[in-house]
Amino acid sequence: MKIAVLIKQVPDTDDVRMDPETGTMIREGVGAIVNPLDLNALQAALDLKAASVEQAEASSSEVTVITMGPPKAHEALRECIATGADRGVLLSDRAFAGSDTWATAKVLAAAVEHTGPYDLVLAGEKATDGETGQVGPEVAVLLGIPFSTYVTGLSFTEGKIEVRRMTEEGVQRQRLPFPCLLTVLHALNEPTMPTLAGKKRARRSEIPVLGISDIGLSPEETGLKGSATRVVKIAYPTISRSTEMYDGKRADEGIDRLIEVLKDLAVI
Numbered sequence: 189m190k191i192a193v194l195i196k197q198v199p200d201t202d203d204v205r206m207d208p209e210t211g212t213m214i215r216e217g218v219g220a221i222v223n224p225l226d227l228n229a230l231q232a233a234l235d236l237k238a239a240s241v242e243q244a245e246a247s248s249s250e251v252t253v254i255t256m257g258p259p260k261a262h263e264a265l266r267e268c269i270a271t272g273a274d275r276g277v278l279l280s281d282r283a284f285a286g287s288d289t290w291a292t293a294k295v296l297a298a299a300v301e302h303t304g305p306y307d308l309v310l311a312g313e314k315a316t317d318g319e320t321g322q323v324g325p326e327v328a329v330l331l332g333i334p335f336s337t338y339v340t341g342l343s344f345t346e347g348k349i350e351v352r353r354m355t356e357e358g359v360q361r362q363r364l365p366f367p368c369l370l371t372v373l374h375a376l377n378e379p380t381m382p383t384l385a386g387k388k389r390a391r392r393s394e395i396p397v398l399g400i401s402d403i404g405l406s407p408e409e410t411g412l413k414g415s416a417t418r419v420v421k422i423a424y425p426t427i428s429r430s431t432e433m434y435d436g437k438r439a440d441e442g443i444d445r446l447i448e449v450l451k452d453l454a455v456i
Contacts (some may be wrong), residue, residue, distance in 0.1 A: 190249075191237065191307065193252070195312075196223045220440070223315045224312070227271075227369075231378070232377060254300065257279070261278055265277075269390035270390040271379070271386060275375070278395055283411050284411055286412040289318070292416070294414065299403050308368070313338060327405065334365065335371070349370075
């Protein structure tokens, strides 16, 4: 089984900054991690590979991790290889900068076609720096393959993959043919940690870097030019508080004042 895992290197939550002029995220000089839900997707791929190896030759199963980002995103790929992925592919080109979800999906879909074919494509349900959950389904549409989202369980059944997905109405079961794409949630599994042997292998691994010409796209299809949406305004929430301080000698007065405020708010 050939599996592609789409991952994203995202800023640490406390380090997120936005460029007010372009409306894009500032990534330079910011600490980065692998998007947490993408690690669940990677673990699912590794579990499926282990299951398929038991039924066939080990050489017939492979997990490829693909990411789009700046050159330093190779760190995320090496972390995934250290965890058990077979190879990584970095999509990095100035022409990709500023891509919205649709332009990003175009790049990823082209890369999947260029490096594939794959039986299964996996991704996290959403990224912590965007929270849209759009890229996975968009990639599936561009590839022309069926997909399922909010996946919390999966298994093989009669040559197809059966998934359990969480919806607002409850649990839904779907059966999809190969090839297909799944986006997963935390409940699917518990990601494992990289091993020492894995880190050594990751350090020696060659990670190819593909640009826009390598995957057959034009500058008009990616980046800001290829993006259907733009951030036109950024607003930061302001927190204002009116604080009343009562020291030890005025504790009783402070308690009476607190009761008064709670009554005004209809809390008590």
